[in-house]
Amino acid sequence: MYKTKIFQGQIIYLRSSWYSQLIYPLVLVKNLFQSIYNFLLHLIWQELIQGKKVDSEIASLIAFIVFCCISILVYHAEAYSEIILIGSLIIWYLDQLISRHQYYQGNNKINVTLYSVAKDKILLTLKNSLKTQEYRFLVTEVDHISIKKKLFSAVHSKKF
Secondary structure (H helix, E strand, O other): OOEEEEEEEEEEOOOOOHHHHHHHHHHHHHHHHHHHHHHHHHHHHHHHHHOOOOOOHHHHHHHHHHHHHHHHHHHHHHHHHHHHHHHHHHHHHHHHHHHHHHHHHOOOEEEEEEEEEOOOEEEEEEEOOOOEEEEEEEHHHOOOOOOOOOOOOOOOOOOO
C-alpha cells in the first residue's frame, strides 16, 4: 500500500467577533445604497444608449423620486464630509487590525491534505489545532473536489 500526496493547502476561516456584529448594519446600509445606485444607473443608461424606456409611468415616477431623495441626502451630507471620512478611516483601520489579528492567531486554519492510497482510494485529511478528521473515497466515487466560499451570518459560526 502506497500513499502519494496529491494536494496540500490551508483553509482559513474567521470567527465572528463583536466588531462584525457592530459593523453589520453599516454594511447592510452600504449594500442598499449600492443596489439603488446600480439600478438607477442601469435605468438611465438603458434609456440613453438603447432607447428602452420604463413601461410603467408609476415605476418611472418612483425611480425619479428615489433619485431626487438620494440627491438631496448627498447634498446635505456634504456638510458632514469630514466626519464621514474620519469615521470611514476608523472603521477601515479597525477592520484591518482585527483581520490581521485573527489571521496571525493561527487557530483559524485548517490544513487540508489529499492522498492517493492504493490504486482506487483517496484519503482526505482535515486538521486544525483541535482535531483531525479523515475521509476515504473510492476513485470512482469522486467526480471532482472543490473548495467553495460559504458565508455565515454574523451570529452563526460553524465549528470544525
